[in-house]
Amino acid sequence: MPDRKIIAVIGATGAQGGGLVRAIQADRSGSFAARAITRNPNSEKAQALKASGVEVVTADADDPASLERAFAGAYGAFCLTNFWEHFSPERELAQARNQAQAAKQAGLQHVIWSTLEDTRKWIPLEDTRMPTLMGKYKVPHFDAKGEADGIFKELGVPTTWLLTSFYWDNLIYFGAGPQRGPDGVLAVTFPMDDKKLPGIAVEDIGKCALGVFKRGKEFINKTVGIAGEHLTGQQIATALTEALGQEVRYNNVSPEVYRSFGFPAADDLGNMFQFKRDFNDYFCGARNLEFSRSLNPELQTFREWLAIHKDQIPVPAEQTA
Ligand SMILES: NC(=O)c1ccc[n+]([C@@H]2O[C@H](COP(=O)([O-])OP(=O)(O)OC[C@H]3O[C@@H](n4cnc5c(N)ncnc54)[C@H](OP(=O)(O)O)[C@@H]3O)[C@@H](O)[C@H]2O)c1
Numbered sequence: 001m002p003d004r005k006i007i008a009v010i011g012a013t014g015a016q017g018g019g020l021v022r023a024i025q026a027d028r029s030g031s032f033a034a035r036a037i038t039r040n041p042n043s044e045k046a047q048a049l050k051a052s053g054v055e056v057v058t059a060d061a062d063d064p065a066s067l068e069r070a071f072a073g074a075y076g077a078f079c080l081t082n083f084w085e086h087f088s089p090e091r092e093l094a095q096a097r098n099q100a101q102a103a104k105q106a107g108l109q110h111v112i113w114s115t116l117e118d119t120r121k122w123i124p125l126e127d128t129r130m131p132t133l134m135g136k137y138k139v140p141h142f143d144a145k146g147e148a149d150g151i152f153k154e155l156g157v158p159t160t161w162l163l164t165s166f167y168w169d170n171l172i173y174f175g176a177g178p179q180r181g182p183d184g185v186l187a188v189t190f191p192m193d194d195k196k197l198p199g200i201a202v203e204d205i206g207k208c209a210l211g212v213f214k215r216g217k218e219f220i221n222k223t224v225g226i227a228g229e230h231l232t233g234q235q236i237a238t239a240l241t242e243a244l245g246q247e248v249r250y251n252n253v254s255p256e257v258y259r260s261f262g263f264p265a266a267d268d269l270g271n272m273f274q275f276k277r278d279f280n281d282y283f284c285g286a287r288n289l290e291f292s293r294s295l296n297p298e299l300q301t302f303r304e305w306l307a308i309h310k311d312q313i314p315v316p317a318e319q320t321a
Contacts, residue, residue: 004033005075007213008108010061010099011082012036012054013045015169016114019206020078021054027210037070061095067102076110077103078209079152081145087265089137089144096148104155110216111152111159112209118146119275122282129278130255130271139272141265149223160212163225165287167202168305171240172312175263178240178248180316187251188240190233191258191273195280197236198227198287201300211295226295227287229302236302243306244315 007024011017012034021034035055038046050056059070061081071077079099081092096113103111119139125132137143152159170176171188178186190197208226212219231239233250240248255277259270276283293299300308 005031006035006055006073007032008035008037008057008071008074008077010037010078011080011114012049012056013038013043014080014082015167015202016080016164016205016209017078018045019203020209021049021206022203023207023210025052025054029214032075032210032213035070035074037067061098062091064098064101067098068105071102071106071108074106074108076108076112076213078112078114079103080114081148083141083144084265087140089134089140089147092141092144093148093151096145097151100148100152100155100157103152103157109158110213110220111157112162112212113149113152113159114164114205114209115145115149115161116142116163117275117283117286118143118149119271121146122275122279130274131259131267133267133271139275140268142272142275153221158220160219160221161223162205162209162212163223163286164205165198165200165225165227167205168199168228168302169202169309172309172314177313178244178315180319181249181251184319185247185249186240186244186315187249188233188237189251189253189258190236191253191255191270192233192277193252194232194234195277196230196232196284197273197276198230198284199236199302200226200228200292201305204228204292204296204299207296207298208292215295223286224291224295225287226292227284227289228292228300228305229289230284230287231302239302239306240313243303243310244313246315 009017024034057070059066081095237250255274259267
């Protein structure tokens with residue numbers, strides 16, 4: 001379909017970008033065609049995309065020339081970095097710059113940059129409420145994305161800055177699922193007190209992104225935030241109790257305790273939750289639910305997400321005496 005506008009999707013084999021590719025494929029208006037960008041066109045996921053009729057193009061966000069080739073002739077791009085592959089904010093910044101420059105070079109008409117807040121605008125480095133990490137960050141995997149916002153702006157790329165939310169899918173894939181406490185009862189642990197955590201089904205991020213591309217001009221040079229629901233730790237635990245058919249408690253710990261858990265980037269995530277807790281009105285306000293639903297009428301609630309995914313959540317077996 002030569003009249004379809006091509007959206008080059010970074011992360012097309014992953015969660016956010018994959019959702020966008022599927023949303024474009026399912027879109028009856030047929031306004032867009034996805035071009036899946038991957039470093040490895042032979043991977044199972046890339047091959048599956050190809051088999052479903054998607055154009056698959058090889059490029060690496062560390063390689064500017066490959067991105068320029070991959071963006072050439074496209075109408076727009078979904079730009080993303082994956083902090084969790086390398087844990088390096090500097091590398092995220094470099095990869096974001098490469099994507100912004102390639103977008104500029106290709107003359108793209110609309111770019112979505114999947115971003116998060118530079119928390120240092122709220123908590124400067126000298127603020128001792130939370131430790132400074134890696135020398136110059138408070139929440140490294142947020143701050144570099146937020147810092148990269150300015151690169152798209154400086155280069156004059158027609159951009160929508162898309163503030164995403166905590167994936168509920170982290171309960172399945174990111175170790176955030178319920179664990180058994182010393183009493184044997186399941187509990188989810190967040191250092192959020194009684195504050196609300198904006199969350200989303202990751203599949204809905206791509207659907208919202210398609211909504212942004214469809215409404216186009218309205219969102220160019222704007223920041224938009226999305227979430228499926230804002231829930232307290234207790235509300236998350238209650239919904240999990242219902243879905244799993246066994247009690248799940250909310251284990252509310254302090255950010256200090258969370259930072260000390262010792263898994264990779266526990267300090268980064270402890271600071272992240274503290275930021276969300278301490279600037280809760282801002283953080284929830286930036287992720288309006290009605291607005292998100294206007295972009296994506298299929299937006300899932302947590303209970304709707306659980307109804308589909310509850311069996312994928314790893315649940316530690318009960319201890320037997
Ligand atoms: N977990 C959460 O709750 C949450 C919430 C908001 C934001 N985020 C952010 O989401 C980002 C990860 O997105 P995701 O969850 O969609 O990732 P994902 O499912 O882990 O997939 C990563 C994707 O990035 C692509 N990629 C990685 N490095 C690349 C490179 N150098 N060049 C080209 N493509 C590259 C991979 O493609 P190939 O391997 O095929 O090349 C893959 O498609 C992280 O930065 C994280 O901070 C996460």
